[in-house]
Amino acid sequence: xxxxxxxxxxxxxxxxxxxxxxxxxxxxxxxxxxxxxxxxxxxxxxxxxxxxxxxxxxxxxxxxxxxxxxxxxxxxxxxxxxxxxxxxxxxxxxxxxxxxxxxxxxxxxxxxxxxxxxxxxxxxxxxxxxxxxxxxxxxxxxxxxxxxxxxxxxxxxxxxxxxxxxxxxxxxxxxxxxxxxxxxxxxxxxxxxxxxxxxxxxxxxxxxxxxxxxxxxxxxxxxxxxxxxxxxxxxxxxxxxxxxxxxxxxxxxxxxxxxxxxxxxxxxxxxxxxxxxxxxxxxxxxxxxxxxxxxxxxxxxxxxxxxxxxxxxxxxxxxxxxxxxxxxxxxxxxxxxxxxxxxxxxxxxxxxxxxxxxxxxxxxxxxxxxxxxxxxxxxxxxxxxxxxxxxxxxxxxxxxxxxxxxxxxxxxxxxxxxxxxxxxxxxxxxxxxxxxxxxxxxxxx
Amino acid sequence: xxxxxxxxxxxxxxxxxxxxxxxxxxxxxxxxxxxxxxxxxxxxxxxxxxxxxxxxxxxxxxxxxxxxxxxxxxxxxxxxxxxxxxxxxxxxxxxxxxxxxxxxxxxxxxxxxxxxxxxxxxxxxxxxxxxxxxxxxxxxxxxxxxxxxxxxxxxxxxxxxxxxxxxxxxxxxxxxxxxxxxxxxxxxxxxxxxxxxxxxxxxxxxxxxxxxxxxxxxxxxxxxxxxxxxxxxxxxxxxxxxxxxxxxxxxxxxxxxxxxxxxxxxxxxxxxxxxxxxxxxxxxxxxxxxxxxxxxxxxxxxxxxxxxxxxxxxxxxxxxxxxxxxxxxxxxxxxxxxxxxxxxxxxxxxxxxxxxxxxxxxxxxxxxxxxxxxxxxxxxxxxxxxxxxxxxxxxxxxxxxxxxxxxxxxxxxxxxxxxxxxxxxxxxxxxxxxxxxxxxxxxxxxxxxxxxxxxxxxxxxxxxxxxxxxxxxxxxxxx
Numbered sequence: 001x002x003x004x005x006x007x008x009x010x011x012x013x014x015x016x017x018x019x020x021x022x023x024x025x026x027x028x029x030x031x032x033x034x035x036x037x038x039x040x041x042x043x044x045x046x047x048x049x050x051x052x053x054x055x056x057x058x059x060x061x062x063x064x065x066x067x068x069x070x071x072x073x074x075x076x077x078x079x080x081x082x083x084x085x086x087x088x089x090x091x092x093x094x095x096x097x098x099x100x101x102x103x104x105x106x107x108x109x110x111x112x113x114x115x116x117x118x119x120x121x122x123x124x125x126x127x128x129x130x131x132x133x134x135x136x137x138x139x140x141x142x143x144x145x146x147x148x149x150x151x152x153x154x155x156x157x158x159x160x161x162x163x164x165x166x167x168x169x170x171x172x173x174x175x176x177x178x179x180x181x182x183x184x185x186x187x188x189x190x191x192x193x194x195x196x197x198x199x200x201x202x203x204x205x206x207x208x209x210x211x212x213x214x215x216x217x218x219x220x221x222x223x224x225x226x227x228x229x230x231x232x233x234x235x236x237x238x239x240x241x242x243x244x245x246x247x248x249x250x251x252x253x254x255x256x257x258x259x260x261x262x263x264x265x266x267x268x269x270x271x272x273x274x275x276x277x278x279x280x281x282x283x284x285x286x287x288x289x290x291x292x293x294x295x296x297x298x299x300x301x302x303x304x305x306x307x308x309x310x311x312x313x314x315x316x317x318x319x320x321x322x323x324x325x326x327x328x329x330x331x332x333x334x335x336x337x338x339x340x341x342x343x344x345x346x347x348x349x350x351x352x353x354x355x356x357x358x359x360x361x362x363x364x365x366x367x368x369x370x371x372x373x374x375x376x377x378x379x380x381x382x383x384x385x386x387x388x389x390x391x392x393x394x395x396x397x398x399x400x401x402x403x404x405x406x407x408x409x410x411x412x413x414x415x416x417x418x419x420x421x422x423x424x425x426x427x428x429x430x431x432x433x434x435x436x437x438x439x440x441x442x443x444x445x
Numbered sequence: 446x447x448x449x450x451x452x453x454x455x456x457x458x459x460x461x462x463x464x465x466x467x468x469x470x471x472x473x474x475x476x477x478x479x480x481x482x483x484x485x486x487x488x489x490x491x492x493x494x495x496x497x498x499x500x501x502x503x504x505x506x507x508x509x510x511x512x513x514x515x516x517x518x519x520x521x522x523x524x525x526x527x528x529x530x531x532x533x534x535x536x537x538x539x540x541x542x543x544x545x546x547x548x549x550x551x552x553x554x555x556x557x558x559x560x561x562x563x564x565x566x567x568x569x570x571x572x573x574x575x576x577x578x579x580x581x582x583x584x585x586x587x588x589x590x591x592x593x594x595x596x597x598x599x600x601x602x603x604x605x606x607x608x609x610x611x612x613x614x615x616x617x618x619x620x621x622x623x624x625x626x627x628x629x630x631x632x633x634x635x636x637x638x639x640x641x642x643x644x645x646x647x648x649x650x651x652x653x654x655x656x657x658x659x660x661x662x663x664x665x666x667x668x669x670x671x672x673x674x675x676x677x678x679x680x681x682x683x684x685x686x687x688x689x690x691x692x693x694x695x696x697x698x699x700x701x702x703x704x705x706x707x708x709x710x711x712x713x714x715x716x717x718x719x720x721x722x723x724x725x726x727x728x729x730x731x732x733x734x735x736x737x738x739x740x741x742x743x744x745x746x747x748x749x750x751x752x753x754x755x756x757x758x759x760x761x762x763x764x765x766x767x768x769x770x771x772x773x774x775x776x777x778x779x780x781x782x783x784x785x786x787x788x789x790x791x792x793x794x795x796x797x798x799x800x801x802x803x804x805x806x807x808x809x810x811x812x813x814x815x816x817x818x819x820x821x822x823x824x825x826x827x828x829x830x831x832x833x834x835x836x837x838x839x840x841x842x843x844x845x846x847x848x849x850x851x852x853x854x855x856x857x858x859x860x861x862x863x864x865x866x867x868x869x870x871x872x873x874x875x876x877x878x879x880x881x882x883x884x885x886x887x888x889x890x891x892x893x894x895x896x897x898x899x900x901x902x903x904x905x906x907x908x909x910x911x912x913x914x915x916x917x918x919x920x921x922x923x924x
C-alpha cells in the first residue's frame with residue numbers, strides 16, 4: 001500500500017496520495033470544489049454524533065440492548081420464534097449472498113436466482129397454487145397487495161373487502177393504508193368462538209364484495225374448520241378468496257388450493273428468522289390466471305447461450321422500474337435474503353421435519369392447554385376448537401396482573417382480554433413448559 | 446482475449462445440461478399424512494407433502510455452490526447507479542445477531558427498554574442527518590417509505606379540509622417507485638419534463654402546479670447526479686400552492702454533512718438505510734425506509750412511535766396517525782445495523798463518506814472514454830454508450846471481473862450507463878473499472894452480443910423466460 005490512510009470513513013480506502021492524484025485528475029484543488037450546492041442550502045453545522053472505534057460501537061449497542069430483560073417468550077400472534085438451524089446462519093451469511101443486490105445481471109447472479117426459484121417452488125408445493133413471488137415485506141403488506149390485486153382482476157366493479165373481526169390490528173391497519181388510494185373499503189365479518197361465523201359471513205356477502213379474507217390458523221390459534229365453505233361463498237359471489245397462513249401450518253393443514261383459495265398470503269419468516277421484533281417475510285402465491293397481475297419479483301427458468309438451464313428475473317414489465325404508475329406494485333427492495341433463509345430452513349427440515357414440526361404445533365398446544373386447565377383459577381382453552389401453536393386461556397384474576405407477575409418470574413405472555421391471556425409454545429422447551437406451569441399455578445390462584 | 450482484462454472467472458458448477466441441479470432434482474420425498482398418526486382428522490389436513498429430503502452436508506454444499514455463483518459487493522466493485530452498493534462492515538452483522546435483540550414485538554415496554562432506546566436514538570440520529578423534526582422507523586423499504594410519506598401527506602391535506610388535492614408531480618427522471626407509489630396512494634401522476642441541463646424545468650413546474658397539487662416528489666441530487674440548484678425556489682413554488690415537498694432519499698449518500706433535505710424546504714423524506722448507511726442488500730432485501738417529517742406532519746406518522754419520558758422509553762400513538770404500514774415495527778435487524786453504522790462513523794465519517802463518494806464518481810468519469818453529457822454531477826454520473834447497446838456493454842463488463850452500471854436509465858441519456866462507484870472503492874479499483882469501460886468501448890458488436898463468456902452462466906434468453914414463464918420446479922416437470 002502507499003501512503004497513510006486518511007481520517008474519515010473507515011470504509012473509504014483512499015490514501016492521501018490517492019486522494020491527491022484523483023483531485024489532480026479531475027482538476028480541482030479540494031473535494032469541496034466538486035459539490036455544486038448553493039450557499040443558502042449548504043449545511044455547515046454538525047450532527048453531534050461522535051465517531052467511535054468498532055470496539056466502542058459494539059460496546060455501545062451491546063450496552064443498549066442489554067437493557068432488554070431476559071424473558072422466556074410464550075408469544076405468537078403473527079410472529080414466531082422457532083429454533084433456526086445453524087446451517088441457516090452460516091450459509092445465508094456467506095458474503096456473496098448477503099452483499100449482493102437485486103439480480104439485474106442474471107449471468108452473474110445464478111446462485112441467488114436459483115435459491116429464490118427454489119423458495120418459489122417450496123411455496124407452490126405448500127399452497128398448491130401455481131405461482132409464488134420471491135417475497136413481500138410481511139404478512140400485513142402481502143394482505144394489502146392481495147386486496148389491490150383483487151381490485152384489478154375482478155370482472156365487475158366492487159368495493160368491499162371482508163376480513164374477520166379478530167384480524168390483528170397491525171394487519172388491518174396496513175390493509176386500510178394499502179386500499180386508501182382505491183375505492184375499496186375494509187369491513188369485518190363476525191367470528192364465532194375464534195373461527196369464522198359462516199352463516200353471518202353468508203349474510204354479509206353480496207356482489208359488491210371483491211375479496212374475502214380468512215386465516216388458518218386464526219390469530220387466537222384456532223384451526224379454521226370451514227375454509228371450503230368460505231371459499232365457496234367467495235367464489236359464488238365472484239370475489240377472490242384470500243387465505244392467510246404460514247409455511248409451518250401449511251405443512252400439515254388443508255392445502256389452500258383444495259379449499260378454493262385464489263391467493264395465499266402470510267408470513268414465511270416463521271422459518272428462517274428467530275424473534276426479531278416483528279421483522280417479517282411476506283409470502284404471496286396465487287393462481288396462474290393472475291400471473292400478469294402479481295406484485296413483486298418473479299424468478300423464471302430459461303436457457304443460456306449454451307442451452308443450459310439458467311434463471312432470471314422475469315415478467316418485469318409488471319414492475320415499477322419499467323411500468324411506473326401502471327405497475328402492479330411499488331415494491332423494489334423486497335425481503336430476498338429472508339426468503340433465502342426461509343428456504344434453507346425448510347430444506348434443513350425436509351418434508352418429514354416440516355410435517356413433524358407442524359404436528360408438534362398441535363400436540364404441544366393441546367398438552368399445555370390441558371395442563372394449565374388443571375390449574376386453579378385458569379380455564380383453557382377458552383375456545384372449543386382445535387389449536388395450532390397457541391391458544392387463549394381464561395384467568396380468574398385480572399389478566400394484566402397475571403402477566404405482570406409472570407414477567408417478574410421471567411415469562412412474557414399476551415394479554416388479550418380483561419381475563420384472557422394467550423400462550424404460544426413454538427420457542428419453548430418441555431423443561432421450560434414444566435417450570436412455567438408451576439409458576440402460573442402460583443400466580444393464578 | 447482483448448484489452449487489459451483482469452484474470453477473472455466466476456465460479457461455474459456444471460452437471461449434465463445445467464448448472465447446479467435444483468434441490469428437487471437431488472431428491473423428492475413424499476410424506477403421507479394419515480389420520481392414524483396425525484393429531485388432526487383427515488378433513489382438516491392435507492394428504493401429503495412432497496419436497497427434497499437431503500442431509501445437512503448435501504445442503505451445505507448446495508448453498509455454498511449457489512453462493513459462489515453469486516456476485517456481491519465482497520466479490521468486487523458494484524457501481525449500480527442509484528443503488529449505492531457499498532461495502533458492508535462485518536461487525537454490524539454481529540451486533541444485529543445479539544441475543545438481547547431477538548425479542549418479540551408484543552413484549553411489554555418495560556421489558557423492551559433496550560430495543561426502544563435503540564429505536565429512539567436512531568430516530569434522533571436520522572432526524573439530525575436529514576434536518577427533520579420527527580422520524581418513524583416502521584417502513585420496511587425505501588418504496589414503503591415513499592408510500593408512508595405520501596399517505597402522511599394525504600392525511601395532512603385531508604385534516605386541513607383539502608382533500609381535493611388529487612395530483613402528485615414527479616420529474617420524468619425520477620425513480621419508478623415514485624410514480625408507482627403516487628398511483629398506489631390514489632393520486633393522478635403528473636410527469637414533469639427536465640430542462641436542457643437535466644434539472645427540473647421551472648416553467649414546466651409552474652404549469653404543473655395548481656390548487657390540486659398534493660406534493661412534488663424530488664430526488665436531489667437527481668438521477669443524473671445533478672444537484673437541483675433552484676431547490677429553494679422550487680420549494681417556494683410548491684408551498685405557495687399549498688403542496689408539500691417530498692424528498693426521495695435514494696441519493697442522500699451524496700449530501701451527508703453538506704446539505705440537509707429539511708434545510709432545503711422538504712417537508713417529508715425517506716432514508717434508504719441499506720444504501721446510505723451500508724446495511725447489506727441481501728440479494729434485493731431486506732432494507733428499511735424510515736421517514737422523516739417536519740413538525741406539522743408529525744401527528745400523522747404511523748403508530749406506534751417511540752418517545753422518551755423522564756424515566757423510560759415508551760410507545761405512543763401520534764394524534765392523527767395514519768395507522769400501520771407494516772404488521773409490526775418494520776425490519777428491526779436492518780435498523781440495528783443502521784444504528785451501529787452511524788454510531789461508528791459519526792459526523793466525521795459520514796461527511797467523509799459523501800466526499801469520497803463524489804470524488805470517486807468524478808474521478809471514474811474522468812478516466813472513461815464514454816461520453817458523460819450532464820455535469821457537474823455528484824455521487825453518480827450517467828455515461829452514454831453511444832452507438833453500442835448499453836445492455837450489451839453491461840454483459841461484456843462482467844467478463845472483466847466487475848459488475849456493470851445500471852443500464853438504459855434514465856432515458857434522458859441514450860444508451861445510459863448510470864454509474865455510482867460509492868466511497869468504498871480505492872483508486873486502484875476505480876482504475877480497474879475504468880479499464881473495463883474503456884476496453885469494452887473499443888469492442889465490436891459481435892463480441893458484445895455474445896458476452897458474457899466468463900460468468901457462471903452465458904447470455905440468458907430473457908425473452909423466452911417471459912414468453913414461456915416457468916416459475917417453479919413443478920412447472921419444469923410438467924414439460
